[in-house]
Amino acid sequence: MKQHFIDNRTVPGASGESIPVFDPSTGQVYDSIARGNATDIDLAVRAARRAFDEGPWGRLTAAERGRLMLKLSLKILDHADELTEIESRDCGKPTKQARADVTAVARYFEYYGGAADKLHGETLPYQNGYTVLTLREPHGVTGHVVPWNYPLQIFGRSVGGALAAGNACVVKPAEDACLSLLRLAELAADVGFPPGAINIVTGYGHEAGDALTRHPGVDHISFTGSPRIGVLVTQTAAERHVPVTLELGGKSPQIVFADADIDALVPVAVNAIIQNAGQTCSAGSRLLVERSAYDRVLERLSQAFAALRTGPATQDLDCGPLIRKTQQERVQGFLKDAERDGIATVAQGKVADGAPAEGYYQAPTLLRDVPVNHRLAQEEVFGPVLAAMPFDDEADAVRIANATEYGLAASVWTRDGARQLRIARKVRSGQVFINNYGAGGGIELPFGGVKASGHGREKGFEALYSFTVLKTISIKHD
Secondary structure, rough: OOOOEEEEEEEEOOOEEEEEEEEOOOEEEEEEEEOOOHHHHHEOOOOOOOOOOOOOOHOOOOHHHHHHHHHHHHHHHHHHHHHHHHHHHHHHOOOOHHHHHHHHHHHHHHHHHHHHHOOOOOEEEOOOOEEEEEEEOOOOOOEEEEEEHHHHHHHHHHHHHHHHHHOOEEEOOOOOOOOHHHHHHHHHHHHHOOOOOOOEOOOHHHHHHHHHHHOOOOOEEEOOOOOOHHHHHHHHHHOOOOOOOEEEEOEEEEEOOOOOOOHHHHHHHHHHHHHHHOOOOOOOOOEEEEHHHHHHHHHHHHHHHHOOOEHHHHOOOEEEEOOOHHHHHHHHHHHHHHOOOOEEEEEEOEEEEOOOOOOOOOOEEEEEEEOOHHHHOOOOOOOOOEEEEEOOOOOHHHHHOOOOOOOOOEEOOOOOOHHHHHHHOOOOEEEEEEEOOOOOOOOOEEOOHHHHHHOOOOOOOOHHHHOOEEEEEEEEEO
């Protein structure tokens, strides 16, 4: 059984209980993790508090923190094969996708390591006889609730930014996928991160996660997950006046005009929905196509979807399995609703021959003429299901694009430069991609949503601001 990682050492769970770890490719148990509770969280928060308030972590200069983070980046790359294997099996990711996640988390620590000593305050012009300056100071202890779809990447973008700003971190990963983060914490200790800087407590969200968001020793919370749980986290944090960064999912539109480069569109649009088997908050899950090009675009996409293959992670196909049985049942429930309501399936990929029957597989599926108000156009499926619908003109495209509670990412496909900017300005979304789709974008690009997709920004330099408190100092010298 895998134990917690607290104060740079493995620590058994206080309850002595465990949670089984399933391989999504086979549906079989292959390991277990400690079932953390409030006692474990308290131990981790106290370790982080000591590290920040009185330990070596709190005394490091920004440059010294940056050097440690750069060392960890290189250490991650040295252990890329090991981490890829862990992430692939634990999450069901095809090998190439798991390796991309390992490369990404290394890049996060490289980026934030380089940014650690560049987080500056300002001097402000004021009245004669005064000098006024601002400082950016760390919150202290930050709590991070990390989901199961991208454990390594979201650890990098969340914990990486918090560490660069000088905070000590307590992380509660999802019970479905946390093994790579336990190993990553060990690597951090190996390169010299002091005890208490990074702490990992495994367990269920309603037990360990809830205890983390309620703990009086936590000064900031970063949460990635569902809108429903995001509301609960915000309410809990508000009771203690603790700031929260929320990334809560999306129903992101890809808006395609008749003048778009269809050859460029097709592979990008397909990848935007099948990446990580569609289990991506910023997946391009709605395809909005100008009516005059609608059938032509769907014909090209249907050919691409029919060629897609889903199978065990080790086969390294287009899609791996979904994370768990209940997620597979959820996706299948959406498709049953589509069939019941007369929504046509244009094309569907295949599950590979020999894929274990107990694995959590779902073939990529392309649906057409999905009504704007249908749940397939409104709710996050979190599977490889693309809902296509036509629009008549720019105003209609914007109306449909904005007709959900979400606003995380969007793309606009057109050769008309003025239209590109018009649509990008009118779509309510945290990110807009023109003639491309980043599915969350690069490490350097600020990422976050509006409406039910959350608030605050991760990634890029902008993320560092949320992990600091701005202090104003006014000096009267005349």
